[in-house]
Amino acid sequence: MIGWRLSELESRDIRMATKRISWTKVDEAPALASYSFLPVVRGFGHSCGVEVEIKDISLAGRIIANFPEKLIEEQRIGDHLTELGELAKTDGANIVKLPNISASIPQLQAAIKELQGQGYDVPDYPEEANTPEEKKIQERYAVVLGSAVNPVLREGNSDRRAAAAVKKFAKRHPHKMMKPWPESGSKTRVASMDDKDFFASEKSVTLPAATTAKIEFVGADGDKEVLKEEIALQEGEVLDSSVMNVKALREFFEKEMERTKDEGALLSLHLKATMMKVSDPIIFGHCVSVFYKDALAKHGEALKEVGASVNNGVADIYAKLEKLPAEKAEEIRKDIEAVYEERPELAMVDSYKGITNLHVPSNVIIDASMPVVVRDGGKMWNRNDERADTVAMIPDRSYATMYQRIIEDCQENGQFDPATMGSVSNVGLMAKKAEEYGSHDKTFVAPGDGAINVVDADGEVLLSQTVEAGDIFRACQTKDVAVRDWVKLAVNRARATGSPAVFWLDEQRGHDAQIIKKVERYLAEHDTDGLEIKIMRPVDAMAYSLERIRRGKDTISVTGNVLRDYLTDLFPILELGTSARMLSIVPLLEGGGLFETGAGGSAPKHVQQFLREGHLRWDSLGEYCALMPSLELIAEKSGNAKAKVLAETLDAAISKYLENGRAPSRKVNEIDNRGSCFYLAMYWAEALAGQEKDEDLRAKFGPVAKALGENEAKINDELLAAQGEAVDIGGYHPDVEKTAKAMRPSETLNAIIDAI
């Protein structure tokens, strides 16, 4: 049984009755999948009085909502993200959140262009804002750019794990993606700085009383510039500041490029330019400018003139060359090509198209990219489409050492075995924009040499960092209420499972030292008798968890926001083949529920395949798993016993879906997302028809189950007939009718579902 019970997680007083699920309209593969699955959810839900409303938080939707002034009435949509953000702060929230695009600047520009082409009068994104108007537009686009959705909705901490049935299935039918690690001679390693990174410089305080702070640059000449005003700080809140020294960062890149060339491995860079939308594109840009330094220095003036920015990757440089006279462009192109002779070979994103790791900042996203390195025996793709060892550069040490630890573990002990390995689940601190993931509005490039201080309302300096011009400064906040709730959630999970719970915290880090004090204090509020609760440095916590995993033992990782993100892709990808199979529950601080589907993203590659050959390999198991606790929440809050039956039967349907291997295939002309959705619906209807708790539901779904069962072959034929050809639906902002048609190609299935 998948079995998630609200009471297992929390004992909050749940009063408000609600029957509504807010289902998010997102991007790419999960958005397509919703076109098939939502009619099922609506049909089944309707029979129990459960309503489903759709909230558009897609990239295109967010652009449209933020720039309504020149749009005609029919084009406008409300600001659903802000509405959902408000809802998340209430007891009535019941949100099913599918993964959405966290757009990089090139993606944002592409989406804007597409909308303009469809007749939407939205402004261009000004890369360099020179006038006040341009600055304003840039600021307004800031709420659309990068990870703009998740932090707004995550008003609670997260409980992410593989449901018991999913893990059991994964052990019985181990995925085949794992590649062996070489017995010896693996050159793969993680490369990080050894000083002057965020890790080394981090300072942290816990606020004794509420105050308002500002961030101020003080130049070597004593001149002051306020970088940010009015940061509201609560009593007990943890505030940090840290700096990445850019000179040291560039030296690090240069050194590792030379070393990697000598070692004969591929060079790769792993960042999170989407979520860390301010700091990481800058770090990425430094890497690009060091790697291509000979070509870029020679043509600096010409490239500046056409507005090429290294922060957007080398693809942007190539694109901007179009604006130069053909001869000059060709000269620069040649000089860029010549760099490849001197430098180590780059890991490829797409070797057929010649797209390297340094082309686009959001192509290689660390939470998804590093697990794949481990899964693939320490290898990434080279330009000849072969797998090769890689030096994975992760400049800052805060979260890099644990990746080196897992690589060493595989080099010593070989690849993990999904048939026997234990599980690492996660309790993640993320409420109220905790830690680095809430730092974007407090991240600055140092305008000169001097210091950047955080100063409280009385003028007292809370934190001070020495900076050199160009250094990346950031400040982070973590609310006391969030930490307290996180500790409670960890204790509850440890109690519910009997597994050890490990807080991944390093007392050598400024921030972690403050959090450790809080953890110790709040643990004392709970009965922890008989529970195994530990606090370990990330590198040791990794070693501890891996040793257990190899013995088939489960461990709970209790981590801050960044490690939550990284580990909930890493372990699921190894254990289950993809993080899409995760259950991801966020009990909101105010009493509502946010149910995230899976832990992974929006799989752009899946859309490309769908457009090319009409096959959608996206596995919606995450969506199915998220719907269950969402229905349970309705049942608990409104006393709607039918919703409870709906949740229980969905649980049974998911187990059967797994048992019978109805997940989408990766290959065209075999079962895809639409076929999977059909089977889920059929098993769900069968479970409702077979249950004894609710007579009405049994009577209603008996004929549905019968019709679906009798038409199984016909429906499958109709669904498979829709594969094999290119599909036309549009891009970031697909045409609703065309997409609905493409995602619901079986008339027989539609007739049965629509009649419920």
Ligand SMILES: NC(=O)C1=CN([C@@H]2O[C@H](COP(=O)(O)OP(=O)(O)OC[C@H]3O[C@@H](n4cnc5c(N)ncnc54)[C@H](OP(=O)(O)O)[C@@H]3O)[C@@H](O)[C@H]2O)C=CC1
């Ligand atoms: N919660 C959220 O909103 C999240 C959003 N994102 C966003 O998603 C976008 C893409 O990110 P990216 O890093 O490429 O991550 P994705 O998770 O979209 O893709 C990584 C790979 O994981 C596999 N995968 C992911 N989900 C599924 C699924 N449901 N079924 C089958 N396989 C799956 C696919 O492997 P294969 O191709 O081999 O089948 C895919 O190529 C970015 O904009 C990112 O910011 C990312 C993470 C979380």
Ligand SMILES: O=C(O)CCC(=O)C(=O)O
């Ligand atoms: O919001 C994002 O950009 C990605 C979120 C993510 O990867 C996660 O929460 O695991």
Ligand SMILES: [Mg+2]
């Ligand atoms: Mg992630």
